[in-house]
Amino acid sequence: GDLPAALDAVRLGAEDYLLKSTFDDGSLRARIEFMIARFREQRATHRRLLETQRLTARFEGLMRDNADAILVLDAKGKVVFANPAAGKLYRNSPLSMIGSSVGVPVQDGGPFEIVIGHHEGADTVADVRIMRTTWDDQPAFLATLRDISLRKRTERDLVVAKQQAELANEMKSKFLANMSHELRTPLNSILGFTEMMERGLFGPIGNERYSDYLATIRQSGNHLLTLINNLLDLSKIEAGREELHEEDLSVAALLEAAAHAEEPTAKERGFFLICQTRNAPESLRGDRVKLDQIILNLLSNAIKFTPEGGK
Numbered sequence: 684g685d686l687p688a689a690l691d692a693v694r695l696g697a698e699d700y701l702l703k704s705t706f707d708d709g710s711l712r713a714r715i716e717f718m719i720a721r722f723r724e725q726r727a728t729h730r731r732l733l734e735t736q737r738l739t740a741r742f743e744g745l746m747r748d749n750a751d752a753i754l755v756l757d758a759k760g761k762v763v764f765a766n767p768a769a770g771k772l773y774r775n776s777p778l779s780m781i782g783s784s785v786g787v788p789v790q791d792g793g794p795f796e797i798v799i800g801h802h803e804g805a806d807t808v809a810d811v812r813i814m815r816t817t818w819d820d821q822p823a824f825l826a827t828l829r830d831i832s833l834r835k836r837t838e839r840d841l842v843v844a845k846q847q848a849e850l851a852n853e854m855k856s857k858f859l860a861n862m863s864h865e866l867r868t869p870l871n872s873i874l875g876f877t878e879m880m881e882r883g884l885f886g887p888i889g890n891e892r893y894s895d896y897l898a899t900i901r902q903s904g905n906h907l908l909t910l911i912n913n914l915l916d917l918s919k920i921e922a923g924r925e926e927l928h929e930e931d932l933s934v935a936a937l938l939e940a941a942a943h944a945e946e947p948t949a950k951e952r953g954f955f956l957i958c959q960t961r962n963a964p965e966s967l968r969g970d971r972v973k974l975d976q977i978i979l980n981l982l983s984n985a986i987k988f989t990p991e992g993g994k
Contacts, residue, residue, distance in 0.1 A: 752809070752828040754780075755818050760789045763818055772799065772809065772830060787811060789824050796831070808835050852921065859918035863911045870911065874904045927970040934967050935960035941978040949986050954993045956986070 689700040698721075699714055746753060752769035754762055761784055765777040773785060786797065790813065799807040809828040816825045880888065881897050888894050919925040942958035949956035967974075 752830075754785065754787065754826040754828070755816070756787060756789055756824045756826055757818070758789065758822055758824075760784050760787065763823065769828065772807070772828060774800075787813075787826050787828070789813070791815065797828075806832065808832050856918045856921045859914050863915035863918065867908065867911050867915075870904060870908055874901060874908065877901045877904065927973065929968055929970055932967050932969060932971055932974065933965070934963040937967075937971075937974055937978060938963065941975065941982050944979065945982050945986060948983070952986060952989070953991050954989060957994060 684703055686702065689702060692700055699718055701710060701714055746766045749766060749768055752772040753764075753766045754769050755764035757763050761782055762780045763782075765780045767777060770777040770780065773780065786799070788797075794810055794812045797809055797811055799809055808831050810831045812827045814825050816823050877897050877900050879885070881894065881901065888897070916925065938960050939958055942956055946956050
């Protein structure tokens with residue numbers, strides 16, 4: 684009937700009211716829509732409450748089933764919460780750990796490692812991560828510990844294995860260097876005497892077949908010398924003793940020389956080899972022999988894997 688009556692009704696528990704003096708279809712529609720909206724909000728709030736309860740139960744399950752040890756420490760480093768994994772790591776029950784100090788330093792910063800104790804004759808090493816939090820409205824620290832004892836033992840084994848491998852590799856490199864040097868010395872003599880015999884410095888070769896044999900010996904010797912030099916270069920590189928003889932080189936000249944050397948091979952494969960050096964840099968500082976090897980290797984691979992009729 685009037686505003687005082689409406690206020691009395693609200694005090695007695697009514698959720699809404701309409702004044703007769705302002706009642707019409709529009710006000711009724713507005714109040715009903717408002718009440719529907721309020722009901723939906725209450726229902727949504729109830730759903731959020733249920734979801735919060737589910738999340739809380741889920742969180743408690745995660746804390747309980749987490750494989751990592753989780754501790755909550757107060758400002759003095761005393762345990763105020765411990766999950767089952769923490770009890771397993773410290774070989775104690777979580778409840779008996781409450782109020783005790785477990786040797787985890789209360790500090791900010793990145794991860795660090797601590798030694799907890801002995802397990803099966805070896806140290807138990809844990810990776811620790813700490814962050815600030817609150818517990819019962821008090822400042823606290825959340826510590827997560829992960830047992831990394833097996834990883835630490837594996838790392839030690841890997842270090843030992845790496846040292847042994849490096850030692851073996853160094854011995855191999857020294858052996859290759861020594862072997863290459865010892866093989867190259869007599870091989871140079873073989874090639875030198877073969878060239879002298881081919882040129883007939885001390886008289887002609889009596890039989891023509893001997894000349895063919897000498898050519899074969901020289902070609903095979905040069906091939907073997909190349910292999911030995913490659914082994915020697917490889918051992919120098921692995922030992923960190925490779926020397927570069929740097930000079931100013933023409934990029935176009937390097938490319939054109941390589942193309943000229945590989946052109947017969949390209950023709951045999953039945954395709955064209957085109958060398959375009961219009962946009963090449965004028966000069967390059969480097970080791971001529973090494974650059975020749977690089978370019979020839981790339982070019983020979985390109986020729987090898989280019990299909991017939993290609994460019």
